[in-house]
Amino acid sequence: MKVIKVSVVIxxxxxxxYLQDCIKSLLSQTLVDCEFIFVNDGSTDNSLEIIQKYQEEDNRIKLISQENKGIAEARNAGIEIASGEYIGFLDNDDFVKIDFFENLYKNAIENNLDILVSKTILGRDGKYIIKDHGFNTNLIFTKDVIQEQIISNLLKVEDLFAVWNKIYKRTFIFENDIRFPGNRVIEEDNIFNIQAFNNAEKVRFIDYAGYYYRDVADSKSRKTIENDYFSKALEKYYLDYKKEYSLNISYEELEKLKAIRFVQRVFYLVYKCSVLKIPFKIKWNYIKNMVFHEKVYELSKKYDEEILQGKGLYERIVLKIINKKTSFLLILLILSIQIGYHPSISETIRKVNKLTKKR
Known part of the structure; x- marks a missing residue:
């Protein structure tokens, strides 16, 4: 019987x-011994017909069709029927280099890894840039180092959230009953990865980028106000990760890491809301209620130095507005972002902000 090396859940x-680009990149993989598990999550367009068309041409395509349950349950459905030595994930509007899964699989199998992490080619403002994962690529992370460095990273920042630039050993996933939480609208990736890394014995990061993440304008991640991302960030701050996932971390350290991430999330949401093409009154009311929320103020005061560590001018301005509770400055900031934003100069603005980082 043919051994499936990687199961890819989509x-x-x-x-x-975007689906055809996604499918073609999978069928062109240099690693032939794969299965591609498409989970049609109640699509109302012709996505199902597109998958069926390609399935007739390539029997490596497996198809599950279900009522709309959300991305977490769709991924879980794919995991349940996966038979590969490793499991990978691909979003339906993204695509990969032809050697993506071969590179990841060879490295993972040679080192008997539970998880392997690659870099990402990030589509942003009409251009692609390589996003670094920020970890040493010359060593294998074992249990103690994973607990010390990676778990804290997952709690503090968003660099490792995604599941699609990684592959996971299938037996490891099943033995530890690692699944996506079905009750979350966003950031289900992070919950999955907290469970995965918390149980992992061997992890490696590689100096390779082959996953093209396409920032699609109508994706759920763009519906910042409609999905009320601030409330969800607040919900995550109050989540007891230590109890929920048996993390080996003190509550004092856990609170600090969650606070840093929560306030830095506010920085991000202020920018995302400011550039939305919606009436100013709507964005102003949402941003104002977020920035001047009592918990944001409390944590900004308590952890101001830790929050600003490695951050630039923009973040320092937002933190000052939070701590001083100055509506006038907030209005000026929103208007400045709204008027000054343009995809062709946004990357330049990010670089300028990085140059102003405090060391």
Missing amino acids: PVYNAKD
């Missing part, structure tokens, strides 16, 4: 405009 929901 949740699909109304992706007709």
Whole structure:
């Protein structure tokens, strides 16, 4: 019997405009011994027909069709039928280099890894840039180092959230009953990865980028106000990760890491809301309620130095507005971002902000 080396799970929901690029990149993989598990999550466009068309041409495509349950449940459905030595994930509007899964699989199998992490090619403002994972690529992380460095990273920042630039040993996933939380609208990736890394014995980061993440304008991640991302960030701050996932971390350290991430999330949401093409009154009311929320103020005062560590001018301005509770400055900031934002100069603005970082 043919051994499946990698099972790739692809949740699909109304992706007709991008799905063919995704499928073609999979069928062109240099690692032939793969299976591609498409989970049609109640699409109302012709996504299902597109998958079926390609399935007739290549029997490596497996298809699950279900009522709309969300991306977490769609991925879980794919995991349940996966038979590969390793499991990978691909979003339906993204695509990969032809050697992506071969590179990841060879490294993972040679080192008997539970998890392997690659870099990402990030589509942003009409251009692609390589996003570093920020970890040493010359060593294998074992249990103690994972607990010390990676778990804290997952709690503090968002660099390792994604599941699609990684592959996971299938037996490891099943033995530790690691699944996506079905009750979350966003950031289900992070919960999955906290469980995975918390149980992992061997992890490696590689100096290779082959996953093209496409920042699609109509994706759920763009519906910042509609999905009320601030409330979800607040919910995550109050989540007891230590109890929920048996993390080996003190509550004092846990609170600090969650606070840093929560306030830095506010920095991000202020920018994302400011550039939305919606009436100013709507964005102003949302941003104002977020920035001047009592918990944001409390944590900004308590952890101001830790929050600003490695951050630039923009973050320092937002923190000052939070701590001084100055509505006038906040209005000026929103207007400055709204007027000054343009995709062609956004990367330049990010670089300038990095140059102003405090060391």
